[in-house]
């Protein structure tokens with residue numbers, strides 16, 4: 684495989700209440716993904732803890748020195764892969780964040796993304812969730828280089844904010860990875876739609892990585908971890924059980940679509956502007 688091609692693996696992990704068990708399951712599945720040829724592997728949002736504001740402080744750890752991060756670093760090194768560590772509740776200076784880390788094949792920390800847009804919604808009779816009750820928001824865009832392409836990171840609700848993805852595209856990202864746990868109300872309507880929309884409007888690869896569904900959990904995840912190509916086509920998709928989603932990424936598809944439908948050079952930068960105010 685040339686560096687224009689690589690295999691991406693999304694681990695739709697079954698997450699329970701036992702933190703070390705969650706991490707152990709993740710490590711085993713990372714190894715399986717590597718055995719099956721993945722050079723880049725990603726975990727879901729909140730992979731070491733159940734998803735819910737009441738759990739975040741109990742499960743929170745230091746990033747990057749806590750044991751979950753240290754295990755991710757070791758796994759990236761042992762398997763010689765790029766590893767996107769889903770997200771975990773992070774504690775820093777008395778504040779909690781929903782944080783994604785990315786690790787390189789020497790076990791080095793490449794990036795740390797704190798969820799920028801907190802998930803505060805109220806759909807009467809369906810779902811009310813308020814991450815801001817316990818979490819603080821990050822204020823940074825997060826992207827890093829691999830030998831294959833530049834990768835941008837967002838977490839779940841971040842996916843709804845198209846400006847963030849647009850900025851990643853302007854910064855040269857060719858793949859955006861969003862660990863995310865949509866739910867049974869918004870998942871069926873919006874999860875694939877948003878992934879395909881972000882892929883189509885920015886002409887890049889999109890990956891959304893969900894936990895597997897646990898029917899009796901406080902928060903029931905939609906699942907359906909998905910990879911979309913720059914044409915907006917779904918390349919690979921899970922249902923709701925634990926599984927690894929594999930996608931062979933060929934970056935020439937990205938050049939093809941950008942050449943065929945050249946929206947980025949046709950954008951009317953003389954009459955509107957999307958710009959990053961922070962790094």
Ligand SMILES: O=C(O)CCC(=O)C(=O)O
Nearest residue numbers: 802839840864865866869
């Ligand atoms: O935007 C949604 O519908 C779900 C978002 C979410 O679950 C999250 O941000 O964790």
